[in-house]
Amino acid sequence: MERRRFLNLSGFAAGSLLVPVMGRAIAAEELLKPVAPALKKQLADVALNAATAAGASYCDVRIGRYLNQFITTRDTRVENIVNTESLGVGVRVISSGAYGFASTNDLSPDAVAGAARQAVAIAKANATLQSEPLRLAPVKGVGEVAWATPVLKDWRGIAIKDKADMLIAANQAALEAGASFMQSSLFQVNQQKYFASTDGSYIDQDIHRLWSPMTATAVDKATGKFRTRESLASPVGLGFEYFDAKPEDKIQAAGGVTTLYRNSIDLLEEARACGRQARDKLTAKSVEPGKYDLVLSPDHLFLTIHESVGHPTELDRVLGYEANYAGTSFATLDKWRTKQFKFGAERVNFFADKTTPGSLGAVGYDDEGVACKRWDIIKDGVLVNYQATRDQAHIIGESASHGCSYADSWNSVQFQRMPNVSLAAGREPLTPDEMVKDVKKGIYILGRGSYSIDQQRYNFQFGGQLFYEIRNGKITGPIEDVAYQANTQEFWNACSAICDQRDWRMGGSFFDGKGQPSQVSAVSHGSSTTRFNGINVINTARKIG
């Protein structure tokens, strides 16, 4: 029945974390051995030639080596250390006007040529069921090029013991600060992706990503109440230097309620805050339901952006390709064609990009060999564009792909995935503290919490990690049991202020799922602290049993 490719890290230990994974494990010393580009080019040419000889009008080859290391800890002990490696080749072709795809983990020229021929055979079979002819936007071959995430410290070169010690020290700090229990993990990803196509591109990319989620739990046994506080830090497309905290990357939240981070993190300080604030939540006042002005911190707002702006502007959803799983979209082509569809207030500007340094979506080229760029999605509040791949560009009258193609493995078919989609900073100077001063009755929300949205992205409900009541321009104290419900278009039209560029930073989703069979991708969303007026807040406290 539906089986997702997850490695249950509890399989051999007491943890309970599921991480998407595939492939074989590797010992540390093997991690740093690259596959020579010359060998990859040779193999790619084998596939391109075999596909062309078998009748393909187009072929692309992806040779992927995916290295992951996951470390999970609980309180003062390491629960698990897992290394994985996956290496193989995926070949996509167009033949008789249809796609075909085949993959192999056998890197011999015969096996790779065989996969290419199999892809052509599949394309020819699929062509009989094809009702819409494929039209690829042109891409000029770029020859042999390379791109790499700029990293100062490669996670693969850091001793496992040092990483485990770092997490245990953080757990210890949280326990001392008030947590009853503390869990922390470290996800480290390296994707070595080689792309070649009959357009004449041979693109070698080396991509790095990191995430260190933490959860503190505070328990009051006498009342039976418990509360959690998760880390506010974001996953990043950076090297291990991310863990070398720099003073200039620390930001004081409005009212000084907590410390936030930009391009590096002080893991100990954030862990301490997790422990202390989990404990504080046990005695925080329960929210009065009603309408509030919401002041949303970027570490919270990124997820609202992801769900309510990122997903509905995916062109494959708009067209119906995801109808059976992720859903369709309210941001339909007829609304877009009017050039007047007010997605949000005039101050709302969203741009898509896969170029912002340090972001999860940053690469040089997508999985169709398209150079990455930045473009507008919502301009002055109006829906102006979508996220498209080569075969979709013509549908929205564009002559080139946006570079939104991605596959999570060499053995997955590439398809349209979300680039970084970000809210542009406000043009007028405004800090979060100044923003709060204008609020009579409001709530300041930080961190990602519960999230749920319908299949066309109209109705959503979000929680958070930290909630502070605002009364007459002042933060009066922490509150609990907060969730807000809104309609996407009404919500973005209720956007009443956006802080300026000084406050702009990115949050991100490390395991975003889409497609059948499901594939994961990582994506960032930037914003400054932003205010929304008159949003419906519900109280989530209940009594059971």
Added chain:
Amino acid sequence: MKLLSPEETRRLTDRILSLSKADECTVNLNGSRTGNIRFARNSVSTAGLVEDTQLAVSVAFGKKQGVATINELDDKSLEKVVRRAEDLARLAPENPEFMPAVAKQNYKATPTFSQKTADIDAGYRAQAAAYTIEACRKKGLTTAGFFTDQTAFSTVANSNGVYGHQASTGLDFTCTVRTEDGRGSGWVKRSAGDAALFDPREAADVAIEKALRSVEAKALEPGRYTVILEPAATSELIGFMLGGFDARQADEGRSFLSKKGGGNRKGEKFFDEQVNIWADPWDKDVGVLPWDGGSMLARERTDVIKNGRVNALDYSLFWAKKQGVRPTAGHGNMIMAGSNKSTAELIAGTKKGVLVTRTWYIRLVDPQTVLLTGLTRDGTFYIENGKIRHPIKNFRFNESPVSMLNNIEEIGKPVIIGGDEVPYQMMIPPMKVRDFNFTSLSDAI
């Protein structure tokens, strides 16, 4: 991929265990062949076959443990994976909660394999898609869907003499049907271990009918309603809650099953007395492997909720030892007792209510009360005087499955339903529940 026989896997696991120089060694060997066909906009979009073998070796030196996996099974690879696990174990810090590998177990075979499912080929999958697509084209409807089938084997072994090998099969079919104007949407899901129980025509017809019936939905005020919840509307809510039946979490005070002042609520009446839920690896419809691959303990038939009481909690090897009780194998299925009544009969006995086909995007809002939020989707109807009157707009709900299972009025006949975001194969009945909490309207169709 050739599915390995018990003799072949026995030879492989014996070889791996003999290669290990560690204090103990455990082996999980899994192979699968998964076929799929995906369609959208009344055309097939992708079709594929993925074959994979995974060998995971876990070794321990004292309380230091390492895990390595590989997908090649030649002698050199076997040696490599054992050495890698040993390297990682030597680098790992001691785990004070380390538990030694379990002693030899008695695994009694369960019904998890169907030759008819194993025989599914590309032609069968194409047929499943083609029927839906053709039926929708004829009626001016648009369909998107996914059919997937899997044939697999699982082998477990350890240096204490544990050995188990079993083959399994399964299939899932989901399909969404939408009207051309986008005002109607219907959906269906069918899961089965045995392809003999699956009929794509019956399934597609359900989705088509729901799509056609759901146009021109009227808005109903959000609030508390009596609802008829079809199995796909409750399976994820119930599965989510049952995943939280962990004794340690409860004893540590961080679960909805924690007791004020300490301890857990095992034995307490927590649900309506009509509620009976059990796990049974030998169930003929939703059989699962006779062991849990993590602990390698033999699974047992377990009454999890009996007459509304919390009857059993999950104890890991470590927590069981600490509490002086028997450890439990992780459950693979969940079966809820019901009656012989159909959904139609539940509707017929309802004066005023809402019929929910499916719930979606379910997320935990508050772990203290297992408060979940999510939305109805693909077929929500108003019931009056025992009849479906008209389609209604979708709702967002904020509801705890604990409250839902306390507010049961009537239970229908259980059906097979595979977990989507929960890890169980399930038999769940349609249910009539009072005071289900819809908190807002959604425009989504």
